[in-house]
Amino acid sequence: MKRLTYGLMATAVVAAAITAPAFAADWFPVQVQVWEPAFDMNSPRRDINYTPLEKAAKPWDLCVSFPHMKDAYWLGVDYGVTEEAKRLGVKMQVVEAGGYTELNKQISQLEDCVASGADAVIIGAISADGLNNVIKEIRAKNIPVIDVINGISSPELTAKSLVSxxxxxxxxxxxxxxxxxxxxxxxxxxxxxxxxxxxxxxxxxxxxxxxxxxxxxxxxxxxxxxxxxxxxxxxxxxxxxxxxxxxxxxxxxxxxxxxxxxxxxxxxxxxxxxxxxxxxxxxxxxxxxxxxxxxxxDSTVLQGRIAVDIAVRALEGKPYEKHVGPALYVVDGDNLKDFDASSTLAPKGFSPIFTVE
The missing domain is CATH 3.40.50.2300 (Response regulator)
Structure with a gap:
């Protein structure tokens, strides 16, 4: 597995009590956890501070596929991926299938993305197993595939940006x-x-x-x-x-x-x-x-941002973590005042973005 050797440094184990993510002028560095071996939620984890690339080397064309955009959870992921695409200077098309019953539509949309020339694909999956065949076809074309948020069982994946x-x-x-x-x-x-x-x-x-x-x-x-x-x-x-x-x-x-x-x-x-x-x-x-x-x-916005950064790293042959997700914590009435909403929620008034040029 490629290992991120710059922009990351080991940190102490996450305390049980809530600690809001520390944000710099932008969203990073941010504390995350890395699973090793990758793709197994039962694997041991290590804690690191994540810093993304400053800019992409070229305006890569990324395709992002979501199950739907019917609730504010996926609106937060949309905000994360599109804002990071803008920051890195890459193009992006976002598609949504319309719901968890629409597996065939998601497969078709992914096939269309690749046919249209996508350099990398980021997938919020409708099904853990149902996309494995299309992912195998995409990876056969040497196109990176990043699993974000929901989890996919395919061993062909390039990387995962998600939590348990x-x-x-x-x-x-x-x-x-x-x-x-x-x-x-x-x-x-x-x-x-x-x-x-x-x-x-x-x-x-x-x-x-x-x-x-x-x-x-x-x-x-x-x-x-x-x-x-x-x-x-x-x-x-x-x-x-x-x-x-x-x-x-x-x-x-x-x-x-x-x-x-x-x-x-x-x-x-x-x-x-x-x-x-x-x-x-x-x-x-x-x-x-x-x-x-x-x-x-689960710091939804951050998961989206990190997925985009990993996709660009994979395209440019730069080091990346294969399985990473923000540290989890519970928010209740007692610690709500310490919660940094920018890690998880799109800003008020944000409307879905489907294209970044």
């Missing part, structure tokens, strides 16, 4: 388990991990359920569904009907955002608490208003 969604789910589970340890009194929890079959969802589910084992959390429902707000709202409503004594709604950021007005309309805000296992502007607002108890941040 298993750990994201586990951090939310651990937070709740500490509030309700064994013997403290059973509390009923409904869990909404996201669309079935997506790699990040299966990992998040495993992490969450493992973390609450042995606590007094009683998992009464696990409901899968697309991360559109209407779908998640329906799942929450059905669950509240089935479990009038529910204590928590826990799941995707979209689930958390959808649950707030539903609970308010049913006069359940004081009875049913809400938590998410990733971060969006709606989650931040819910935390500020006391409507959401906690959510880990």
């Amino acid at each position: 969604f298993g750990e994201m789910g586990a951090k939310t589970g651990e937070y709740l388990a500490k509030q309700h340890p064994a013997g403290s009194g059973k509390v009923k929890v409904a869990w909404f991990p996201g669309p079935s079959g997506a790699g990040w969802v299966e990992a998040g589910n495993s992490g969450f359920t493992g973390a609450i084992a042995g606590s007094d959390i009683e998992l009464v429902e696990t409901k899968y569904g697309d991360t559109g707000k209407e779908v998640q709202a329906k799942l929450v409503e059905d669950t509240l009907e089935a479990h009038p004594d529910l204590a928590y709604v826990v799941g995707t950021a979209v689930t958390a955002e959808a649950a707030i007005p539903i609970l308010r309309s049913r006069d359940l805000t004081g009875q049913v608490k809400v938590a998410s296992y990733y971060f969006t502007p709606g989650v931040e607002q819910g935390l500020r208003r006391g409507q959401i108890v906690a959510a880990p941040t």
Whole structure:
């Protein structure tokens, strides 16, 4: 594996307490973790400070593929990749498939990107396994492929810029388990991990359920569904009907955002608490208003920026880390004031960007 030998320096292990990323005049250097061996979330990690290239050697043409742009989570990734493309001086086309049911569309869009002359491809995958054949075809053309955010099982990948969604789910589970340890009194929890079959969802589910084992959390429902707000709202409503004594709604950021007005309309805000296992502007607002108890941040914007930097490094034959992601931490009402939103959220008023010239 190529190893980044400049612009990076070893750092101390991340403290358990929250520490907001240290930003220079731009977004770097920033603390990240590197998995070695790469592509295995169970591999040991080391902590480094990441500094990207100053500029690309030429205006490379990058293609970025997202599952959708239906929520603010992917808006943050879009902000990260397009801003880094501008900073490095490369071209970029961003495509989105429209949802987690649209695997064939994502495959077709990736094929179109390559046919149009993309020098490198960055993929936020709809499916952990479903893109492996097209990735093999792209890599056969010696085109770098970077896995961002969601996770892909293909061994053909050039690199990964992502965190462990298993750990994201586990951090939310651990937070709740500490509030309700064994013997403290059973509390009923409904869990909404996201669309079935997506790699990040299966990992998040495993992490969450493992973390609450042995606590007094009683998992009464696990409901899968697309991360559109209407779908998640329906799942929450059905669950509240089935479990009038529910204590928590826990799941995707979209689930958390959808649950707030539903609970308010049913006069359940004081009875049913809400938590998410990733971060969006709606989650931040819910935390500020006391409507959401906690959510880990995976520094979405930074994952996008780093993916672009890795793609350019790979194209230019410069050293790069093969498997890197920002350090995770949980944000709640107590430490929200220390949270640096620029690592995770697009600025207010940001609209999706699909082309960088």
